[in-house]
Amino acid sequence: MEPGSKIYVAGHRGLVGSAILKGLKKRGYKNLLLKTRSELDLSDSEMVRQFFEEQKPDYVFLAAAKVGGIVANNTYRADFIHENLMIQNNVIHYSYLNKVKKLLFLGSTCIYPKNCPQPMKEEYLLTDTLEYTNEPYAIAKIAGIKTCESYNLQYGTNFISVMPTNLYGPNDNFDLEKSHVLPALIRKMHLGKALENDNWELIKKDIGALPIEGIDQNSEEVEILEKLSKFGISKKGGKVQVEIWGSGKPMREFLWSEDMADACIFIMERLNFKDTYPSDTPEIRNTHINIGTGEDISIFDLANLIKDKIGFTGNLFYNDQKPDGTLKKLTDVSKLNALGWKHTMDLPNGIEQIYDWYQKS
Numbered sequence: 001m002e003p004g005s006k007i008y009v010a011g012h013r014g015l016v017g018s019a020i021l022k023g024l025k026k027r028g029y030k031n032l033l034l035k036t037r038s039e040l041d042l043s044d045s046e047m048v049r050q051f052f053e054e055q056k057p058d059y060v061f062l063a064a065a066k067v068g069g070i071v072a073n074n075t076y077r078a079d080f081i082h083e084n085l086m087i088q089n090n091v092i093h094y095s096y097l098n099k100v101k102k103l104l105f106l107g108s109t110c111i112y113p114k115n116c117p118q119p120m121k122e123e124y125l126l127t128d129t130l131e132y133t134n135e136p137y138a139i140a141k142i143a144g145i146k147t148c149e150s151y152n153l154q155y156g157t158n159f160i161s162v163m164p165t166n167l168y169g170p171n172d173n174f175d176l177e178k179s180h181v182l183p184a185l186i187r188k189m190h191l192g193k194a195l196e197n198d199n200w201e202l203i204k205k206d207i208g209a210l211p212i213e214g215i216d217q218n219s220e221e222v223e224i225l226e227k228l229s230k231f232g233i234s235k236k237g238g239k240v241q242v243e244i245w246g247s248g249k250p251m252r253e254f255l256w257s258e259d260m261a262d263a264c265i266f267i268m269e270r271l272n273f274k275d276t277y278p279s280d281t282p283e284i285r286n287t288h289i290n291i292g293t294g295e296d297i298s299i300f301d302l303a304n305l306i307k308d309k310i311g312f313t314g315n316l317f318y319n320d321q322k323p324d325g326t327l328k329k330l331t332d333v334s335k336l337n338a339l340g341w342k343h344t345m346d347l348p349n350g351i352e353q354i355y356d357w358y359q360k361s
């Protein structure tokens with residue numbers, strides 16, 4: 001990429017897109033093409049066609065998608081497969097027709113088989129059945145990787161796919177039901193601590209800044225308390241309890257979003273699709289690159305780490321009526337590390353930074 005290249009970041013207000021935008025600006029890229037969802041709905045093929053024909057971007061970071069945590073994936077199954085297929089089909093196809101020089105597509109480690117050997121190497125994709133809770137999303141993402149691969153092989157495009165682990169950072173989704181575990185636990189324990197201190201000003205400020213479905217910040221405190229308990233934050237006999245979904249046993253690997261963005265830009269600046277493809281097998285399963293830290297932590301330990309960092313002193317209750325999902329999905333990052341990239345942010349520091357960010361925003 002040249003300093004003046006026209007670079008389109010799709011989804012630039014989301015967790016990953018905003019970090020990519022920040023990273024590109026930091027490196028001096030100035031010709032950045034940005035559209036909000038209301039300006040350009042990427043699931044609308046006519047709008048996408050017009051946009052690419054008019055704007056002719058040189059490079060595309062495809063960070064727009066329908067994204068959510070385990071319960072959102074399991075509940076809105078049709079939306080996750082439909083919207084993701086629409087967005088990626090439109091963006092990839094019109095990138096090809098308009099001669100985009102390079103495109104980066106984002107998969108996710110949850111699309112490896114449910115019982116994948118650990119750590120997960122790139123070639124383990126499509127070797128076994130998927131985790132049920134996110135199967136529709138995973139199938140859309142696998143289709144995205146295979147779309148890029150097929151356009152490269154048939155049309156000679158230069159579309160690269162990466163496979164990020166669970167991400168967190170500024171501009172994450174802090175919804176109590178639809179978000180991923182790390183932002184959800186930050187918010188639940190932040191509210192739990194406020195409840196321990198009877199800090200209703202803070203609780204109402206939090207709900208005002210980021211509405212919780214069905215809760216009016218101006219309601220009576222007893223009513224707010226009753227409704228918060230439906231989201232797993234409750235107070236009984238003076239003791240506050242925060243609910244953790246599942247058994248606490250699943251292991252997850254967490255990568256700071258700005259490290260993820262750095263890896264994406266690193267790959268776009270240095271690699272072509274051929275560098276990421278195996279040269280010796282007709283059965284291509286590993287045309288993508290894992291992005292992660294190579295280290296994981298149990299949800300139990302994560303919850304206690306967040307509890308300590310926030311200073312919440314109440315109880316944690318493990319609700320086995322909520323799904324655990326995949327028990328382990330640790331990336332093998334040797335391919336990326338061998339290219340010279342490694343993450344910089346460790347989890348304890350990342351949690352401190354994201355909690356700071358959350359309190360200020």
Ligand SMILES: NC(=O)C1=CN([C@@H]2O[C@H](COP(=O)(O)OP(=O)(O)OC[C@H]3O[C@@H](n4cnc5c(N)ncnc54)[C@H](OP(=O)(O)O)[C@@H]3O)[C@@H](O)[C@H]2O)C=CC1
Pocket residue numbers: 010011012013014015016017036037038040041042043062063064065066067087106107108109164165166167168171172173180
């Ligand atoms: N978060 C994670 O832990 C992981 C994420 N990924 C992948 O990274 C990518 C980005 O995810 P993340 O940043 O977390 O997601 P976010 O939900 O934070 O951001 C997604 C972005 O996509 C935009 N978007 C969604 N639908 C449309 C549409 N129809 N038209 C235009 N824009 C749209 C959203 O816009 P708006 O805000 O206006 O709705 C938002 O800016 C995804 O491909 C995801 O699968 C992979 C692994 C883990």
Ligand SMILES: C[C@H]1O[C@H](OP(=O)(O)OP(=O)(O)OC[C@H]2O[C@@H](n3cnc4c(=O)[nH]c(N)nc43)[C@H](O)[C@@H]2O)[C@@H](O)[C@@H](O)C1=O
Pocket residue numbers: 068069070071073108109110133134137165166167177178179180181182184185243244245246250252299322323324325326
């Ligand atoms: C990134 C990845 O994200 C999704 O997969 P996931 O890793 O299972 O996502 P998660 O962050 O929602 O949960 C991780 C673990 O944590 C537990 N857990 C505890 N308490 C809360 C809680 O309060 N909220 C959430 N969300 N999870 C909780 C939860 O039960 C699970 O065991 C995919 O669907 C897929 O879309 C994908 O790509």
